[in-house]
Amino acid sequence: MSASLTSSIVTTAVGVLLLTAVLQTWRRSAAGSVRLLVVQGLALAALVAALGASRGDVELLAVAGVVALVKAGLLPWVLGRTATGRLVERDAAVRPAVGLLGAAVLTMFAYAVSDPLRGGDQSATARAIPAGIALVLIGFWILLTRHSAVSQLLGFVVLDNGIAMVAFLTSDGLPLTVELGATLDVLLVVVILRALTTRMRGTHGGTSVDDLTELRD
Amino acid sequence: MVVLLWLPVLFPAVMGAFVAWRHRDAYARFVPLAVAVVILACGVALVARGRVVTSSLLRADAGASYVLLCIGAVSVVALWGGLSRKSLGGRGEALVCAFLAAMSLAVLADNLGVMWVAIEATTIATAFLVGHAGTRGATEAAWKYVVLGSVGVAIAFLGIVLVYASSRAGGTPTLSWVALTSGNIALSPHLARAGVALAVLGFATKAGLAPMHSWLPDAHSQAPAPVSGLMSGVLLSVAMYAILRVQAVGAAHIGVGLVHGLLLTFGLLSLTVAAFLTLTQRDYKRLLAYSSIEHMGIIALGVGSGTTLGLAAALLHMLGHGVVKAAMFVVAGRVLNITGSTRIADVTGLLKRRPDLGWPFLVGSAALLGFPPFVTFFTEVAILVALAEAGLWWAAGAAALLLLVTFVGIARQVLGMTVGAPAPVPDSGDHRLVEDPPSRRRTAPVALALGVGAAMSFLAVVLVPVLTAAAAALGVAR
Numbered sequence: 001m002s003a004s005l006t007s008s009i010v011t012t013a014v015g016v017l018l019l020t021a022v023l024q025t026w027r028r029s030a031a032g033s034v035r036l037l038v039v040q041g042l043a044l045a046a047l048v049a050a051l052g053a054s055r056g057d058v059e060l061l062a063v064a065g066v067v068a069l070v071k072a073g074l075l076p077w078v079l080g081r082t083a084t085g086r087l088v089e090r091d092a093a094v095r096p097a098v099g100l101l102g103a104a105v106l107t108m109f110a111y112a113v114s115d116p117l118r119g120g121d122q123s124a125t126a127r128a129i130p131a132g133i134a135l136v137l138i139g140f141w142i143l144l145t146r147h148s149a150v151s152q153l154l155g156f157v158v159l160d161n162g163i164a165m166v167a168f169l170t171s172d173g174l175p176l177t178v179e180l181g182a183t184l185d186v187l188l189v190v191v192i193l194r195a196l197t198t199r200m201r202g203t204h205g206g207t208s209v210d211d212l213t214e215l216r217d
Numbered sequence: 218m219v220v221l222l223w224l225p226v227l228f229p230a231v232m233g234a235f236v237a238w239r240h241r242d243a244y245a246r247f248v249p250l251a252v253a254v255v256i257l258a259c260g261v262a263l264v265a266r267g268r269v270v271t272s273s274l275l276r277a278d279a280g281a282s283y284v285l286l287c288i289g290a291v292s293v294v295a296l297w298g299g300l301s302r303k304s305l306g307g308r309g310e311a312l313v314c315a316f317l318a319a320m321s322l323a324v325l326a327d328n329l330g331v332m333w334v335a336i337e338a339t340t341i342a343t344a345f346l347v348g349h350a351g352t353r354g355a356t357e358a359a360w361k362y363v364v365l366g367s368v369g370v371a372i373a374f375l376g377i378v379l380v381y382a383s384s385r386a387g388g389t390p391t392l393s394w395v396a397l398t399s400g401n402i403a404l405s406p407h408l409a410r411a412g413v414a415l416a417v418l419g420f421a422t423k424a425g426l427a428p429m430h431s432w433l434p435d436a437h438s439q440a441p442a443p444v445s446g447l448m449s450g451v452l453l454s455v456a457m458y459a460i461l462r463v464q465a466v467g468a469a470h471i472g473v474g475l476v477h478g479l480l481l482t483f484g485l486l487s488l489t490v491a492a493f494l495t496l497t498q499r500d501y502k503r504l505l506a507y508s509s510i511e512h513m514g515i516i517a518l519g520v521g522s523g524t525t526l527g528l529a530a531a532l533l534h535m536l537g538h539g540v541v542k543a544a545m546f547v548v549a550g551r552v553l554n555i556t557g558s559t560r561i562a563d564v565t566g567l568l569k570r571r572p573d574l575g576w577p578f579l580v581g582s583a584a585l586l587g588f589p590p591f592v593t594f595f596t597e598v599a600i601l602v603a604l605a606e607a608g609l610w611w612a613a614g615a616a617a618l619l620l621l622v623t624f625v626g627i628a629r630q631v632l633g634m635t636v637g638a639p640a641p642v643p644d645s646g647d648h649r650l651v652e653d654p655p656s657r658r659r660t661a662p663v664a665l666a667l668g669v670g671a672a673m674s675f676l677a678v679v680l681v682p683v684l685t686a687a688a689a690a691l692g693v694a695r
Contacts, residue, residue, distance in 0.1 A: 116407040116411075143368065156364070166375065167378040182334055192341060192344045193363055193364070200360065203356045
């Protein structure tokens, strides 16, 4: 694959990843949020595949397949089974506009602070590292500002996608065993949180994290 | 001797799978205890051999062997003391086995990435154990535990990713701890600094250090007694061990100032949180949980002092606190059985009413408060001395003051529960009463644990070389 093609695929995928993360802070419908997650997973897989093809690295291409399967298939499927209909009313602590603004500020912040991490590397992949950090920060932002269990799960997945992105952009991903183990761990965490969400509906009559007030000092 | 490396990881995994597949009440409840005994035996054998054992992904040096021994000892106390007549239904036992396998793997992995995967797996294995009761409180605790635990550990993962990226500067990137600390490869300093800081921050969440501690009292107070004991005694220690491993990588490349600064801050904050929340605590299981935060803070200060004395004392404190705390959670679980309430105000006159529970509770609390002859007294003094030796007089003074406040808080609560005349049992308790008559068989593990906690103080001849070797292997104090 030619260098310019790789570079343009990487740039596009990074753009899509960032855009879907920012839109997550604004979406209110659960089904829509899960669809955004599918797009985000596909963009991540495309990024990995482009890197693999440009290096002629078969292992990386296989990882791209796993990423597509888990991040664009299994994870959204698990989440989609919980997320029916609209997310809880007044789910967010902040208004959608403020949510978007927060995401924008965090993205700029990520670009401002990530410069040393690139170490002077000017390639297309290195220039995209701040976008990965931005995804991590936006994931945090969603976790902080959303109060329904499903939205918090979404925030966690966005955070994790950001970390995966940084791993692929800085060093073509981690060693295969670690990569697979980490993917399995994240999948299991989401499955557990989904099961707890169902149980929360039984014990608390809803899935708003605001209702979790029993334990305190 | 490679079998000593694989046994603590594979045996629990296989037994866990077996008990999940073929569950019979007759033996299921003994399986976790058998697994714990095997881990302890492997830990003792590895420590006794005192040589580095390596096999592909796994590696046991003096540090890893010692921490494996801690895992075994604490698990035996928690699971033997917590043996109840009813099994946890097969799935519970399987999860405890998976938890033990994951902790052994985290300690024995040479690869920082594999260590991370194993630590994240401990969160997964314990999630349903924390929520086991199925009540509102248990569900809430499990949710907070999994969200905070996995987000915290995700930060550590980002840190490890950055360390991996930084090792690309030296040719082939690697996550092998031996390679990263060997000094043969160069890390790019900016990435390594960011990576080490994030990894320490993330694992500190899992170690229950303030200000990332908020999941800990909830999870510890809601989980079944043996699981609370395991989490308090070993899960926190394994997370601390991960911090030690990351610290060694930092020490080899960017100096130790950053990590030690973070640990001193977390340590003093943890002591502060524990001091003030034990003073006003109304729930005795939460009281024990805050005491765990206090002890993790002490260990963090010991490591943060940067001296060999501080590190060795911190490692010994890990074992001493773990064994005693596991016994205390077991006793607390039995107190809950007979009173049906976790409120401190509902428990009175334990010494008169149930001396078989009252005495261990009182003596165990004394051990947690650092009374001589318990080993915690000597390690706490050693850590304060280490801080002063390192020129951190202010930290030593602040720590001593905060320990004193915690002392007052815990002593007042525990004396209120044990000494004095028993008041009638209120029936407002929100937990089911479980028949739990005095039994020598069930008191034995607790008595043994407290005895070990005291005897350790006099075993310097045996312990000093082990601790020195472990501190040297964890390779910071130089």
